[in-house]
Amino acid sequence: MPIAPMPPRLCPICKERLWEEDRISRNLALRYYLTHVHNTHLEFQRWNNRLVWKFRFAVIVIILAQFLQVVIDVGLRLEIIWLGLVVTAVATMAFQKRRGTGRFRRSWMEEHGMPSKQ
Numbered sequence: 001m002p003i004a005p006m007p008p009r010l011c012p013i014c015k016e017r018l019w020e021e022d023r024i025s026r027n028l029a030l031r032y033y034l035t036h037v038h039n040t041h042l043e044f045q046r047w048n049n050r051l052v053w054k055f056r057f058a059v060i061v062i063i064l065a066q067f068l069q070v071v072i073d074v075g076l077r078l079e080i081i082w083l084g085l086v087v088t089a090v091a092t093m094a095f096q097k098r099r100g101t102g103r104f105r106r107s108w109m110e111e112h113g114m115p116s117k118q
């Protein structure tokens with residue numbers, strides 16, 4: 001069973017601390033994170049949701065393509081290609097997420113200045 005990552009304690013855009021507790025459940029942390037992002041960085045939230053859906057779509061297409069390969073039994077061992085496609089999809093998403101988050105952060109800092117020390 002995959003372990004979902006803990007949401008960041010500091011907002012990736014404005015660096016505001018999202019909760020004070022030392023120990024917190026992932027669900028509560030996610031609620032704090034999503035509430036803050038929704039209330040403060042709505043454009044970032046929309047962009048991030050689009051990115052997640054693109055990634056899900058890419059993974060579904062890859063899985064369906066692999067399923068079709070099994071059904072039609074082309075007789076080729078293409079697992080390494082499918083694995084490569086999945087790794088490429090994950091790497092592309094991670095790269096886009098990092099670049100887009102940086103873009104939103106720079107835009108935020110231009111409008112609001114550097115965040116104060118937490």
Ligand SMILES: [Zn+2]
Pocket residue numbers: 011012013014015016036040041
């Ligand atoms: Zn923020």
